[in-house]
Amino acid sequence: ARPGARLEDGFAVLRVLRADGADGLPGYRLQGWCGDLSVNCAAGPTRRPAPAVSLARLRQDGEGHYPSEVLRGIHLWSENQYELAHWINRIRARHGDDLHLVVWDDTGYDLPWELLLVPGDAALDLVGGPLGALVAVARWTTVRDPGQDGLPADSGDCHGRVLGYLHQDMADDGRLFTSYAHRLHRLMTPFLSDLDTQDDRTGLVYLGCHGTYGDTVPGLTLGDRTWAELNGEPMSALRRDRSLVCLNACDSGRFVDNRAQGEEALRGFAELFLRKGAGGCIVSSGKVGDLEARAMARRLVREVAEHPRR
Known part of the structure; x- marks a missing residue:
């Protein structure tokens, strides 16, 4: 069909x-x-x-x-x-x-x-x-994963707590979540551990950090991690809860043709989190200024709270 x-x-x-x-x-x-x-x-x-x-x-x-x-x-x-x-x-x-x-x-x-x-x-x-x-x-976006039959049919309903990672330059973003059940990290390692092991249902995964883009996959970074490092993380909560993921970082929505590593596939952070099980991703297709990033984060939280099943 x-x-x-x-x-x-x-x-x-x-x-x-x-x-x-x-x-x-x-x-x-x-x-x-x-x-x-x-x-x-x-x-x-x-x-x-x-x-x-x-x-x-x-x-x-x-x-x-x-x-x-x-x-x-x-x-x-x-x-x-x-x-x-x-x-x-x-x-x-x-x-x-x-x-x-x-x-x-x-x-x-x-x-x-x-x-x-x-x-x-x-x-x-x-x-x-x-x-x-x-x-x-x-x-x-097409998700290529030999271990899965295809994209999960359920897009998720953004129900549950907020789990986040905030770089020190984006620490003020944490104020947006004070009215909601949340757990925010300033270090990537404990954040990724929670994303894999926490039992509480997670509705929104939020990363406020710097991102970089390159012509090949090794040039893609999010916070202090490369694409390959994040690709090696299980992130089990995403597939369990079908969480919405917001990557409030420069170039987080851009893709790289990965022929340099021997495959006919587009790789990027949106594809990575969707493949891990996210119900959807909100990303940026270019550079993000600090004021624009905060405005986007405020609107995101408001929309998700008012329309969790949209």
């Missing part, structure tokens, strides 16, 4: 896959479906890797682009996706505010689908704007 075919009414899936164009150059193709409304876009000259529109280009020391230039690039990129925009407006017209879009992008191209500029349609009484401001958008 087609992945997502059994989603509830009002859910749509946009599948983004690597593909070569007719000229043999690398790019991507699109498959979208929402009930009987579908879209298919072949790879071609307007569907190429687009590093200039990646949000990772913002806030890069010495080589970052001005935000205004990145946004202009996103505007041009969006104009080239007119077939996709037409489909999005059709499903918006059908489902209105009840529409939920799942973007399943395994390209590793860092394409900012949430910022795709969708034009308005007066005939359908639809306003335009960034996709993520018009529609509830979430992402799927």
Whole structure:
């Protein structure tokens, strides 16, 4: 069966896959479906890797682009996706505010689908704007684990205490959890021990720390641990409780093509925590400023508390 075919009414899936164009150059193709409304876009000259529109280009020391230039690039990129925009407006017209879009992008191209500029349609009484401001958008990512049959069906309900790790620079984040049952650590080792051995149900796992990104997996770090070190941790509570994981760290949502280590797979921290059993991950696709990080954390706690089963 087609992945997502059994989603509830009002859910749509946009599948983004690597593909070569007719000229043999690398790019991507699109498959979208929402009930009987579908879209298919072949790879071609307007569907190429687009590093200039990646949000990772913002806030890069010495080589970052001005935000205004990145946004202009996103505007041009969006104009080239007119077939996709037409489909999005059709499903918006059908489902209105009840529409939920799942973007399943395994390209590793860092394409900012949430910022795709969708034009308005007066005939359908639809306003335009960034996709993520018009529609509830979430992402799927493929998890490759020979030891599992696939992604667990249950997404979890964020019920239970907060378990967290806070780097000393993010210690103020701890104030957000004072009204909730919580256990916060300043050191990674006891945090990881709790994530594996604690009996209390854990609804939210929160890491507020620094993150780094590199062109290969060894360049990925979260706090004082590399991707490989975290990959070696069992984190048993995640699969038991299907906890929501928030990685409030720079570049925590970016992926690396791991061909350098002999596999055809995208690896990153979101993939790692999902593979360990997390019910979902909230991550960053670029650099995160301190003020933005705290604002995001406050909103996260409020949303999870008000809508634990969303």
